[in-house]
Amino acid sequence: MLAALAVAAVLTVIYVFGRLVYDGFQLAASRRRDKGDTDLPPLWRDVQGIGIAAQIIFLIGLIVLIRYLWGNFTARVDSVGQDLSFDFLDQPSGITIADNPLNPNNPVSDAIVAGFGNTIRVILLGIPLALILGTLVGIARLSTNWLLRKLATGYVEFLRNIPVLVVIVFVWSGFLNGLPRSQEALKPLGGWFILSNNRFAFPSIKGDGNVGTYQLILLAALVVAAAVWWWRTRVFDSTGQPHRRVLWSVGTFLLIAVVAYFALDGPIATSKPMLDDRGRVFSDGIRMVMPFAALVTALVLYTGTHISEIVRGSIQAVHQGQVEAGNALALSAFQRYRFVVLPQAMRIAFPPLINQFLNFTKNSSLAIAIGYPEGTSVINNLFGQSQPSSQLILILMLFYLTFSLIISAIGNLINRRLQIVGR
Amino acid sequence: MTNLPSNTTEANLVGEEPIAVERSTAPSTTLAPVDWIKQNLFSNVRNSIITLIVGALAAIAIYSGVRWIIGADFEIVRVNLRNFMIGQFPRDELWRPWASGLIIATTLGLVSGALAHNAYDTAQQMGVPAHRDSYPQLVRRFWPLIAVMIFFVSFARTVLPYIGLASVFVVVLLFREIGWRLPASFRSRVVYVGAILAVLSMLVIAGTSNLGGLAMGIIAAIWMASEVGRMTPLPGMAGTLRTFGLSALAFVVAYFVVALIPFDGFGWEDWGGIHISLFTMVIGITLGMPFGILLAIGRRSNLPVIKTASTIFIEFVRGVPLISLLLFSNLMLRNFFPLSFEIPADLTMAIIVITGFSAAYIAEIVRGGLQAVPKGQTEAAQASGMSPGKVQRLIVLPQALRAVIPAMVGQFISLFKDTSLLSIIGITEFLRVTDVANAQPAFSGKQLAPVTYLFVAIGYWAFAYTMSRESRRLETKLGIGVR
Numbered sequence: 001m002l003a004a005l006a007v008a009a010v011l012t013v014i015y016v017f018g019r020l021v022y023d024g025f026q027l028a029a030s031r032r033r034d035k036g037d038t039d040l041p042p043l044w045r046d047v048q049g050i051g052i053a054a055q056i057i058f059l060i061g062l063i064v065l066i067r068y069l070w071g072n073f074t075a076r077v078d079s080v081g082q083d084l085s086f087d088f089l090d091q092p093s094g095i096t097i098a099d100n101p102l103n104p105n106n107p108v109s110d111a112i113v114a115g116f117g118n119t120i121r122v123i124l125l126g127i128p129l130a131l132i133l134g135t136l137v138g139i140a141r142l143s144t145n146w147l148l149r150k151l152a153t154g155y156v157e158f159l160r161n162i163p164v165l166v167v168i169v170f171v172w173s174g175f176l177n178g179l180p181r182s183q184e185a186l187k188p189l190g191g192w193f194i195l196s197n198n199r200f201a202f203p204s205i206k207g208d209g210n211v212g213t214y215q216l217i218l219l220a221a222l223v224v225a226a227a228v229w230w231w232r233t234r235v236f237d238s239t240g241q242p243h244r245r246v247l248w249s250v251g252t253f254l255l256i257a258v259v260a261y262f263a264l265d266g267p268i269a270t271s272k273p274m275l276d277d278r279g280r281v282f283s284d285g286i287r288m289v290m291p292f293a294a295l296v297t298a299l300v301l302y303t304g305t306h307i308s309e310i311v312r313g314s315i316q317a318v319h320q321g322q323v324e325a326g327n328a329l330a331l332s333a334f335q336r337y338r339f340v341v342l343p344q345a346m347r348i349a350f351p352p353l354i355n356q357f358l359n360f361t362k363n364s365s366l367a368i369a370i371g372y373p374e375g376t377s378v379i380n381n382l383f384g385q386s387q388p389s390s391q392l393i394l395i396l397m398l399f400y401l402t403f404s405l406i407i408s409a410i411g412n413l414i415n416r417r418l419q420i421v422g423r
Numbered sequence: 424m425t426n427l428p429s430n431t432t433e434a435n436l437v438g439e440e441p442i443a444v445e446r447s448t449a450p451s452t453t454l455a456p457v458d459w460i461k462q463n464l465f466s467n468v469r470n471s472i473i474t475l476i477v478g479a480l481a482a483i484a485i486y487s488g489v490r491w492i493i494g495a496d497f498e499i500v501r502v503n504l505r506n507f508m509i510g511q512f513p514r515d516e517l518w519r520p521w522a523s524g525l526i527i528a529t530t531l532g533l534v535s536g537a538l539a540h541n542a543y544d545t546a547q548q549m550g551v552p553a554h555r556d557s558y559p560q561l562v563r564r565f566w567p568l569i570a571v572m573i574f575f576v577s578f579a580r581t582v583l584p585y586i587g588l589a590s591v592f593v594v595v596l597l598f599r600e601i602g603w604r605l606p607a608s609f610r611s612r613v614v615y616v617g618a619i620l621a622v623l624s625m626l627v628i629a630g631t632s633n634l635g636g637l638a639m640g641i642i643a644a645i646w647m648a649s650e651v652g653r654m655t656p657l658p659g660m661a662g663t664l665r666t667f668g669l670s671a672l673a674f675v676v677a678y679f680v681v682a683l684i685p686f687d688g689f690g691w692e693d694w695g696g697i698h699i700s701l702f703t704m705v706i707g708i709t710l711g712m713p714f715g716i717l718l719a720i721g722r723r724s725n726l727p728v729i730k731t732a733s734t735i736f737i738e739f740v741r742g743v744p745l746i747s748l749l750l751f752s753n754l755m756l757r758n759f760f761p762l763s764f765e766i767p768a769d770l771t772m773a774i775i776v777i778t779g780f781s782a783a784y785i786a787e788i789v790r791g792g793l794q795a796v797p798k799g800q801t802e803a804a805q806a807s808g809m810s811p812g813k814v815q816r817l818i819v820l821p822q823a824l825r826a827v828i829p830a831m832v833g834q835f836i837s838l839f840k841d842t843s844l845l846s847i848i849g850i851t852e853f854l855r856v857t858d859v860a861n862a863q864p865a866f867s868g869k870q871l872a873p874v875t876y877l878f879v880a881i882g883y884w885a886f887a888y889t890m891s892r893e894s895r896r897l898e899t900k901l902g903i904g905v906r
Contacts, residue, residue, distance in 0.1 A: 047811075055728040062732065069759045145473050148464035151481055157850045161887035163840035165847075166854060170880060173872040210590035273518045368688040369847055376746060389754040396750070404742035406800060 013254060024052045058361065077390070086391055094385040097373045098289050107389060115378030116399055122296060122364045122374055127357055129300045134307025134356075141312045152308070156271040160305040164363050167302045172294035177291075183279030194273050194282070200293045201273030204286045204292055210267035214260060221256035225249040291372035303360050307353065314349035315341060347418050354411035365400070375399060483510035495874045497578065503860040504578045510695010519586050519628045519688070525594055526624035529618045532595040536602025537541050538675045542900075544607070555603070558596070564892070571885030582903045594903040625702075626681070630688020636681040643677035644670040669854065695851040697882060699770070703777060703852070704839040708785075710778040715785025716824075720815060722786065723793055733786070741851070745844055752776040753848040760901035770850055781838050790865070792823035828901065832894035836887045854879055 009017065027048055077084060093111040094104045100114050140152035159167065176197050180186060185196035194201040207214065229249040236243035273285025318341050326336040365376035373381070379392045454462065467469045469868070500507070509520050562569060569592075576584045602613065619642055623825035626635045647670045656662055686753035694702070699883030751770040760766060796819050804818040846855035860866060863890065 019729070055726050056730070059728055073758045075762050076760075079762065083685070143473075145470050145477075147474050147481070151477060157888065158884060160707050161840075161891060162883045163843035163854070165843045166876060166880045169854075169857075170873065170876040173876055177870040177873055188710075209486050220535075317735050324737055351686070365744040365746045366844070367849075368746060376744070376750075380895065383754065385468060390758070393747065393751050396747045397739075400744055400747060401739065401742040 001031065009139070013059070013063065017056075020052055020056050020059070023047075024056070028053065038211075068242075082290055082388060082390070084388075084390065088387055088391070091387075093387075095381045099287075108382060111378055112375070112395065113383065115373055115375040118292075118372070118378075119364055119374040119376075119399075122292070122299070122367070122372075123361055126296045126299050126303070126364070127360055129296070130303040130307055131353075133304035136310050137304060138310035138311025138315070142315060145260075154246045156305045156308055157303055160309070163227075164302045164370060168295060168298040169369055170365055171298040171301070172291060175290050175294050181279070182275065183281075185275060185279060187275075192272060194275055194285075196279075198332060199282055199290060200288050201282050202285075202286045203273060203274070204271045205268050206284070208266075210264045214264055214267040217260045217264075218257060221253050221260075222258065225253040226252075226423040228252045263358050289372065291367065291370045294370060295367045295372050295374075299360060299363055302363070303356055306356050308373065309351050310352045310356065311318060311345075314345040317348050318344045321344070345402055350415050350418055351411070354408060354415070357411075358407055359416070361403055361407065362400060450695055490879075495877075496869075496871065497874060497878075499860050499863075499866045499869075499871045499875060500878050501578045501580060503856060503875075504575070504580075504584075505797050506696060506856045506859060507646070507696050507853065507882070508575070508696045510693075510856065512693055512695060512698075513689060516682050516689065524587070524591060524622045524626045526627065528591045529592040529598050530620040530624065532598030532600075533602040533620070534613055534617040535612040536599035537605055538602075539599075539602045541607075541610055565889055567892075568883045568889040571881060574881065579797075586835075598752060600760055610648075612646070615642060615649070618642045621705075626688070628687070628688055628694075629690060631681050631684050631686045633682055636678040639681045640674040640678035640826075645676040646674035690768070691770050694770075696856055698852040699845070699850065699852040700839065700842040701886075703774060703842045703845065705837065706774055707777040707781045707842075710734055710774075711781030714778065714782035716789050716820070718782055718786035719789035719793060722790055726801060736779075737786050738778055739785045741787070746847060747843055748776045749773060749844055749848050749866065750807075769848065770845075773845055773848065773850060777838070777841075781834065784834055784837075785831070786826050788834060789823060792825075792827035793819060795826050796822045802898070820849075825901065829894045829898040832890055832897065836890045839887060839890070853882060 027046070032044075074084075087111075088105045089109040092105045093102070093108045095111055096102065096104060097114050097118075098110060102110055102114055137156060138147050138150050141156065143149050143152075179195055179197040182196035182198040185194050187194055192203045226249070229245045230244040232245035232248050235241060236245075271284045273287065273313075274283045275281070287348045322340050322344065323336060326340040331340065364374060367374045368380050371377060376396060377395050382392055383389055464474045505514070512520060543553045543555060572588055572591075576588045579585065601609070620641065622635065622638045622642065625638075629635065633901065640901050648666055651666045651669055657665055691699070691702070718733045718737055721729045722731075722737060724730050752775065753769060756772045756775065757766045777806070800822065801814055804814040809817070814842065841852040842852055845852045846858070851857075851859065857879055859865055860875055
């Protein structure tokens with residue numbers, strides 16, 4: 001893999017270099033053709049000429065620098081006998097990962113994949129929660145209720161100005177010291193929740209033998225609901241009657257779901273988390289290790305403050321005249337928000353929101369401080385098993401880079417569709 | 424990572440006149456307490472319900488929080504106060520940090536006083552009502568910082584820190600007064616004096632070295648260049664020669680003055696606590712700024728090679744978490760030094776990486792500012808026959824940089840907060856002292872971590888919150904975002 005990368009890099013450099021020299025000759029040739037025209041500046045005072053020369057010098061400097069650093073790197077690595085290949089990925093990892101069946105004899109690559117899987121789990125749970133919290137707090141900061149407004153401001157101004165790492169370790173140490181051991185776990189709300197400084201457990205749903213059929217029916221119901229949505233839109237477009245498509249399609253979906261539930265004799269049931277008498281073994285429900293809960297809580301609290309600032313700023317940025325125009329058209333308060341303010345605020349809020357999602361992703365790497373085995377933490381543990389650090393850091397950076405690129409590519413795509421065309 | 428236009432900043436960057444804007448405020452209406460409560464808390468049924476529910480929840484949260492704080496044992500902070508401030512710095516050399524702190528107080532007082540007077544003069548010349556901040560106003564502006572410094576000192580077990588803090592306050596106010604009263608010719612040069620004093624404050628702790636000489640030399644050279652700029656210009660090559668010659672001379676003199684004075688100190692292997700956090704932030708910004716500006720210009724250049732290289736660097740650094748860069752500095756960076764080279768300290772490596780990190784972020788901020796400078800400015804400059812370098816240096820950059828000052832302060836804040844990540848690679852900065860303290864035999868196993876984390880959080884908060892308030896103030900003052 002490394003060899004392929006190196007070849008690609010060399011080929012690129014050769015291409016760029018050749019291109020530059022070619023451009024230079026083209027320029028010189030065109031100058032020679034125009035010889036005698038005294039208005040033309042000499043080549044070294046020609047902006048194009050200077051540009052080409054500057055790029056050639058820059059490129060040579062860059063190549064020399066990289067060559068020098070690479071030379072130092074290989075010399076150092078050779079002197080300690082470190083291997084630069086990626087063969088270690090198939091070797092036993094020597095580490096275990098919480099809540100994962102992997103054992104120390106499984107290969108390194110499996111451990112890394114499991115770690116990044118955990119990163120994605122944190123993101124998938126955390127970003128929606130942060131978005132909800134941030135939106136609520138952002139609206140609360142614009143509330144006419146003095147108490148609500150001040151509390152929201154206090155929360156934002158305090159948490160926004162302390163490092164996310166401090167928030168993470170603070171929440172983690174709070175859970176660790178503030179919650180009882182699992183032998184004396186808290187079981188609020190009739191035991192549907194279990195909180196201990198070892199694990200958290202929440203209720204979930206589980207299915208019996210018919211659950212596969214039920215899932216298929218739900219999928220079909222989704223399609224039917226979409227069709228109903230389309231039909232109501234058509235009715236609205238052609239007759240101008242109120243479409244009420246949300247009501248219609250959600251109603252259809254729920255109706256099918258409920259009928260099928262009883263027809264299949266209750267294919268799904270709630271699953272209540274259980275803890276055995278000795279306080280050791282958790283079962284059923286959704287179970288998570290405490291560092292995961294701490295990490296998600298802290299990141300949601302922290303990112304929520306930033307999102308709330310974005311939400312508040314975007315709503316305030318919508319021109320006051322728009323609201324007044326909505327009033328003049330006799331829209332209700334809800335309609336004014338839904339059809340006038342929010343669509344415009346969303347357009348403003350979207351780019352910085354994508355930035356916050358990226359920050360959330362990057363900040364999830366701080367789990368390294370509290371030992372939740374997400375990508376960075378797993379790789380840090382692998383350093384401890386004297387796995388080669390250079391390759392692992394490369395993998396680590398490439399993962400986050402890919403992730404960031406994907407998120408911002410999707411963001412750019414959506415953003416382009418959101419923006420008003422023609423401005 | 425994003426090429427997304429960050430609308431909020433850009434909207435804010437629309438060029439505005441540099442006028443100290445006095446916002447007209449609505450005439451204040453004082454209500455009777457009962458009316459106020461009625462209007463703000465119980466104006467209708469929905470509001471009343473919100474007030475009751477939120478009020479009850481807040482009361483429970485505040486009650487349990489206050490009960491926890493009152494019940495908490497802060498002995499661990501008292502014992503480790505020095506560790507929190509300066510880490511393992513040799514205890515019989517404590518005069519150095521204090522002297523350094525007093526020099527910084529002098530610098531802040533002098534520079535802020537002089538700059539405030541300059542701003543006052545500018546505002547008056549433009550016919551804008553100007554005023555000078557009174558002492559109560561200063562206290563109101565900087566209350567978080569003042570309160571937290573007093574909070575820190577209140578944990579001290581000797582009287583010395585009280586005296587020290589009091590003298591810091593006195594020195595700041597005294598030199599602010601002096602800075603205000605200085606003649607205009609000196610006030611316009613105060614930034615350079617401030618920079619020299621700032622370097623001196625570090626030399627008091629670190630001792631004189633080549634590095635200190637280099638820093639001093641660069642400041643002297645820039646100062647000299649600006650002094651030459653004030654002289655009557657010489658035509659053609661002679662002017663350039665004079666500028667470069669005198670700057671080089673100033674550099675050499677300053678370098679040798681500092682490097683040749685024998686004065687020993689303690690390198691940053693011996694530093695720690697919040698001192699390292701603040702130092703890393705300042706050094707990261709100072710070193711990152713020039714690289715960041717270059718990267719921003721590079722990214723906007725129409726030379727494809729330079730543009731691509733700048734873009735790749737910026738997007739790479741912004742696309743990976745800082746912790747992965749710090750792991751790189753800790754485990755991998757040493758390999759890029761030649762074999763004969765002695766491997767520098769961990770903090771040096773971290774500072775190298777942090778410089779690149781802040782350069783990439785500063786580059787994106789500056790790029791926003793560059794984009795906000797109307798194209799007509801460049802074209803007008805080109806039409807009057809300026810070289811591309813001069814167009815950037817004299818026309819575009821000053822406008823761009825002025826527009827991004829608030830965003831830059833935002834970057835200071837986030838870099839300051841990011842220094843807490845140094846704790847993960849084992850550098851004893853502010854946050855890491857909590858681990859040290861909780862591992863002490865007297866405190867281990869007593870579950871005091873939350874207490875120490877709270878103390879640290881308040882410390883970070885004071886600095887970051889003060890900076891963010893100042894940035895908001897600057898934003899109003901510069902008229903950015905006022906439409």
